[in-house]
Amino acid sequence: QVQLVESGGGLVQAGGSLRLSCAASGGTFSAYAMGWFRQAPGAEREFVIGISRNGYMIYYSDSVKGRFTISRDNRKNTVYLQMNSLQPEDTAVYSCAAKSGTWPGKITTRHVDYWGQGTQVTVSS
Secondary structure (H helix, E strand, O other), rough: OOEEEEEEEEEEEEOOOOOEEEEEEEEOOEEEEEEEEEEEOOOOEEEEEEEEOOOOEEEEOOOOOOOEEEEOOOOOOOEEEOOOOOOOOHOOEEEEEEOOOOOOOOOOOHHOOEEEEEEEEEEEE
């Protein structure tokens, strides 16, 4: 059983930046592809960005490409989400996700094995 704990959410003005962290425990971190999803009020949870087990492959959603980056430190069992040029439409609960093995070409919630509890990101205009 893998536990994921996010941190770093908060309130930021449009155009600002935030960095989220997700600390994993209870499993072999390097065996999991990691990613971030988000859920805005009244909307379904959607894929944001993902990273392969060794960090060499990055998977982006079109809405964040060029603004968000993801990285991981397999020694610290932690994955990071750097969010730049934030916009009000980025407001959502951001959840860390883990998948044993490899992400498929099109990543959806059904591919996730473990979820974090989520952290709120609010972008004011």
